[in-house]
Amino acid sequence: MSNKAEILGKMKDAVIDLDDDLLFELIDEGLKIDVAPLDMIMEGMNPGLNIIGEGFDTGKRFMSDLVIAGDMLNDATDKLRPLIEAGGKPMGETLIIGTVEGDVHFIGKRIVGAVFTANGYNVVDIGENKSAKEFAEAAKKHNATVVGASAILSPVKAYCGNINKALVDAGVRDNLIYIVGGWAFTDEQAEEYGADAAGTSAIEAIKKVKMLKAGEVALLKNR
Amino acid sequence: MSIKLGKMKGAGPYYAKSLDELNASLSWSPEEEREIERYCEKIHKNISEEEMTPMERFKATMEGKERDRLVVETFFHPSYAMRTLDGFADAVKSIDAYYYPKLLVKSHLATTARYKMERMFCGPISYGEELFGCDSMFIENGNPVHEADPPIKTIEDLEGLEAPDPTKHGMFAQYLWFCQEMRRIFDKYQLSNIMPIEGSFCEGPDGFACAHMTGYNQYLKFMRKNPELCKKASNLASDWLIKLGTAVTNLGKVDYSYMCSVVGMYPIKGSEWIAGEYARIGKAVKAAVKKPILHAWAFNGAIDWLDEMLKAGALGDDSFDGVMCTGDINDYNIVNDFLQKNNMYGCYAPSDKLLVSGPMSKIEEEIKGRCDAAKKIPNNRCTIGLGAIDYYTTPEHLDASIAASMKFAKI
Helix, strand or coil: CCCHHHHHHHHHHHHHCCCHHHHHHHHHHHHHCCCCHHHHHHHHHHHHHHHHHHHHHCCCCCHHHHHHHHHHHHHHHHHHHHHHHHCCCCCCCEEEEEEECCCCCCHHHHHHHHHHHHCCCEEEEEEEEECHHHHHHHHHHCCCCEEEEECCCHHHCCHHHHHHHHHHHCCCHHHCEEEEECCCCCHHHHHHCCCCEEECCHHHHHHHHHHHHHCCCCCHHHC | CECCCCCEECCCCCCCCCHHHHHHHCCCCHHHHHHHHHHHHHHHHHHHCCCCCHHHHHHHHHHCCCCCECCEEEEECHHHHHHHHCCCCCCCCHHHHHHCHHHHHHHHHHHHHHCCCCCEECCCCCCCCCCCCCCEEEECCEEEEECCCCCCCCHHHHCCECCCCCCCCCCHHHHHHHHHHHHHHHHHCCCCCCCCEEEECCCCHHHHHHHHHHCHHHHHHHHHHCHHHHHHHHHHHHHHHHHHHHHHHHCCCCCEEEEEECCCCCCCCCCCHHHHHHHHHHHHHHHHHCCCEEEEECCHHHHHHHHHHHHHCCCCCCCCCEEEECCCCCCHHHHHHHHHHCCCEEEECCCHHHHHHCCHHHHHHHHHHHHHHHCCCCCCCEEEEEEEECCCCCHHHHHHHHHHHHHHCEC
């Protein structure tokens, strides 16, 4: 029987190879020898997803790889979440993510959710075509530390400004990082809409959030 | 065999009316005719500023003959056309054009006139969201979207399904009316011989099956785990695209047309069969229309498919005439070399993200690079493109981009 390090290494490879059957076998094997579910996600699957994500950003991996890997991670998290919560150790900080009102795209959002999950976040996906009020209510309810708004259709990008206002009105804006995303978002647009950053890919999004948290990039309120 | 359409929530008054019904019910008031006449006058004025007409330049390009400069092709969504119509007031929305096809006509005439475009681009107003049973809905700012999950989950779900009829199902009769009406206007105001009209029959067999039959994530997983389902779904999608591609030229009366493709989204190994579907579409549509038809590529990985497409017959005189490379194709020089070597059409468009964010120096640098690539061999069949122009591309950036294109496109 493999030990923890071996299982986590094989999980990373399973994600890189897009082998979901193997990944779930390894999850079962890991649980038998008491590998912590959160460790499986962060130390096993996350490195694999990072490699695919960075490969996609540099043109070495395909969009299909990212979509499949993201789904694998989301499915694995769905399986492991009850165990994580039963263990009394929550997933970590909460990301609220949704697609803005007037838009129903979700593929990129799901990948972003998977990447954040792999980085230890508790991801609450509020769905598509969501109002600013729904974003703010979710952020408040879940004590979110990050809110991500996805807008693929260009005409609805400006709605991200409404979300910022709703977060301010709900009294939560100062306590969280607000990041917007979508294919053609620029940093200037993000700032115009009151967001701390724009991410045009999942890997870029997690990197920017990490940099904002570490103070390597100033939050909008401090610029 | 049967046609199984999904519901379309929020559809406008002309939705699912047949082409004959639209022709019988849509007409222009004297005020609207005057407006149309003025747009056409301005288009004439724009054309008179150069020696070669756009049609002469287009024909020279497709025939590999001498021309004064590369054709500058501009691709914009109806949402951008409506911005031009309302002067960027954010008042009139895409949905208004999808409700009222006459707005589609006017907005495209206005945009072509305003920006001195050199062909009438009739972009798609629907990708066929509901055509194989997926309940969908109109939205304010774009083409319709799905309201439910796409319905094809097993091979059995495909049994008995037949491709719909673009002259009466979904939004396609409106689209055909739009193209047809543009031809009527062009004939009336003597533009038909001097400016081409381009139509669309998006998306490709894989893109269509992904988006509207199985769902993207599912299709991509099925490609590995249940390729037979992907093949059958794409085959049915091809049946539809052949009907649409034929109708767009033969009924819509456009001078040339394009079909989007998502090859490059997934690895080529194990997926080579999809090139056969593209070939089936290309050969069937070309045989029926005998006018140029083109691929439109968005993924950089599509470059790996060039040889496969050629081998399968998805590129060639009896099939698709070449490839439009949209902005995310960074290795366009590789595409360019291939298309020039095989005497095929090529179009190279900078990213519309760049047209939004600028700065102008970077936009010009990118446009120059693509023009230089396209001009490598004299009398080739290559053009420069702009687009798909993002909603937030400012008039200033678009004006400057078109001017830069025309400058660097000179031969």
